[in-house]
Amino acid sequence: MKARVQEMQAKLVSAQAEVPMAISAALRDGNLGVLDYYRMENIKADTDMRNNITGADDPGLKPS
16 A cells, blocks of 8 residues: 555656646747736635645644
């Protein structure tokens, strides 16, 4: 079971490494505008802030 978890974590890290390359390709190809990129980053930052306020990222808390 631990091997399977490590395998899935390796796949996750690999997929996360491809995200910046995909964003840069989308910006270069014109499929994503700079303002769209900033708006997306602002939404991510807002979501992170809200999660920190509510403690949603705390592994000790269980969702109700």
